Amino acid sequence: MVTLRINGEKHTIDVAPDMPLLWAIRDIIGLTGTKYGCGKGLCGSCKVLLDNSPVQSCVIPVSAAIGKNILTIEGTSENLQLLQESWVTLNVPQCGFCQPGQLIAATALLDKNENPTDKDIEEAMIGNICRCGTYQRIKKAIHKTVELKNQHS
Amino acid sequence: MSTIKNISRRTFVKSIGLASGGLILACNTSVFSEKEITKNLVDFNPNLFVQLNSDGSLILIASRSEMGNGVRTSLTSIIADEMEADWNKVIVKQATGDAKYGDQNTDGSRSVRYLYETMRKMGAMAKAMLISAAAKKWQVPGSECTAKNHFVTHSSGEKIGFGDLVEIAKTLETPKEYVLKSPKDFKYIGKKLRSIDAEDYVKGKAIFGLDKRLPNMKFVAIARCPVTFGTVKSFDKSEALKVAGVEAIIEIPRVEKPFGALGGVAVIASNTWAAFKGKEALKIEWDFGDNKSYNSKTYMAEITANVHKQGKVAKDVGNINKAFKNAHKIIESTYQLPHLSHAPMEVPNAVAWVQGDSCEVWAPTQAPQTTRKEVIDYLKTSEEKVTINVTFLGGGFGRKSKPDYVVEAVMLSKELNAPVQVVWTREDDIKHDYYHTVSAQYLKASLDKNGNVTGWLHRFALPSIVSTFSPGVDYAAGFEIASASNIPFDIKNMKIEVGKALAMVRIGWLRSVINIPHGFSENVFADELAYAANKDPLEFRLNLIGKDRIEDTQNEIKYNTARLKNVLKIVVKNAEWGKQLPENHAYGLAVHYSFYSYVASIVEVSVINKKVKVHNVFTAIDCGTVVNKDTVKAQMEGSAIFGMSLAFYGKITAKDGAIEQSNYDNYKMIRMHEIPKVHVEIVESSEKPTGVGEPGVPVIAPAIVNAIFKATGKRYHNLPLSDYGLV
CATH class of the missing domain: 3.10.20.30 (Beta-grasp domain)
Known part of the structure; x- marks a missing residue:
């Protein structure tokens, strides 16, 4: 057990x-x-x-x-929740299957790095494949989440 | 072409998956033949349904599968717009696989194309009925009432919600007259609408096939012969049975049908991992069969030899021999493209539960009716005994049109008398796909002294999709020839020939299908001709397309060269074709007509230290009337990545009949660090809606190859680029 x-x-x-x-x-x-x-x-x-x-x-x-x-994706954390909102706002998912993994990877990034650059995002997300090709929107959604956080802080 | 009726009081409402009550409209639409349409009109076999309930909720049954195509959102928005419904009150229910829903195949980029007009009509009728109902209630003329945002309002200012009108509307006949909205009044159509399922996706709540669970469900992995259609000679299951969680191991035969199970040895377990582990522990001796002689290297040499000699003539216009004889210059090139695998993120999988002569299936499928038929045939049972529930699809790309994985689940559920979930490993998926064809293409053209193309010979050899249905067919079929012979170039002397190519694996359609090889060779060759003629590739291409005209392609929609040139001009403007780019950077362009849509792309690459990077992709699409702008944009963005993946890495090869690739480490995909910026422009149009899911793919690889030439002076004729060490 x-x-x-x-x-x-x-x-x-x-x-x-x-x-x-x-x-x-x-x-x-x-x-x-x-x-x-x-x-x-x-x-x-x-x-x-x-x-x-x-x-x-x-x-x-x-x-x-x-x-x-x-x-897991069913759980909550501040960054995960904010990222999920940006994901919906920017209509990121296509088939949606890889998105839980993408969101978890993005959450881990923002937990460690409050203002990631494009390069930081690329490095953090390199291990996540999206066959539908939503990468551009994922990148935008991460930036957008950071922007929203900075506005509120 | 279609009839819409009020079926609120009909008894069959339950059988279409709707609770009784509410105003229910049904429509019979047919996309097949005139004969079938006539029959449907007489018998009224409805296949599209919409229900308005007294609480105001609007339920639409989605007959097409959701796999990232956004179809649940776009189809729904068409009705909601015409009906003046509140988007927040819309609920989408997924249809089971049943002929009563009409054609349910989600492929060929045609869901919106086929259903647009009918969906509008249904929405408009529902609105007209709600207005009539309100007029009846208030005892006023309908002309004094208007509908907006889920309410009907009288000119006096009185207002009533759609839901409160249901009881009266239910009693009304569908109107003979109704008015479609003017496009300028569209609220959802042509606008950006986010996916109706987005919340579920991001919270992990969307139920894909893999996520389906039933009480006491068994998990199954199957070992299949490495060589296509090989069979089990003998096997030793003793080690596999020792794996904790493994409950049984049985051999399953091949079902010899196009979408039948491949057969093999099935490991039944209490969880997926135990099934996978048990499968690895099996010791199986295979009888590899005839396809063990399949070696990609020698095969490519064979089909290439076949395009370097006279083939079967598929089209012969003008006098190609005379054109070649009188040529100022002759250019010829050979292109070789490998097999591709679909590799959707969600592997093939299905849950089946056979009880007696009944069966219920939960599966990610693009073809629920085909699936139902396969199950009926296998169980030798009747239609009403089989229910196919369509889950979300974690990508499809054509793979999930072929329900071999469902047949496996049904076989095993029947055998074990229990609900089962068959799960393919990623290795199973890559090694036992219905592969995109492998091809060799030879193009030869003549130029006159002014650099005009006077003759065009296109000869290709590729195993046909038809071979999956008629084993032994070894020449390309009509639809595989059409995309080469319908080329929108204004060339007087043209000849299309096909060479022999026998299929040695299962061949299937993959996103964009035959347009991948043809779009590639035609666009790269046109670029080669431009340089041979000392002309700018853009000018050369516009000249090649020629004057504005409508070409009859023997299809429902004729193509218009002006629209093709228009998308080209748009990307030229957006990319600022001809501008000075940074050192080692260059643009390449490609244009292609497929699935009745017009697409052009310009890509910007850099080649530094012999490594290619794609920086920008400018795409323009003319797909007629746009239902959901954001979906079209998303599909073009995704198509650029899909096209890049195949251009950079896409390659499936066989050695002694076995596929050499196995997972995402040796069948690579584009990842985040490799992506370009994708800039999309969608042509505003009131023409009929045309395809979106596929037409954005074929232009990407040739545009990249053309850009690399411009940057380096080196012309690459084959894919993937990883073979040249360029990525």
């Missing part, structure tokens, strides 16, 4: 410790917002925050997440 803390809630589950976190989240706990895209840590669809660091949950074993705070 392992206990995972996801979006502030504890889940005790009976899984092998080497099961990738992704499948524990999706198939055992039943939170399906985190997506399977490649299984090799290549596409970023499965990104979650582990103690505020972005990880590809498809290659992280459950054992590595024990005792840590896991944030």
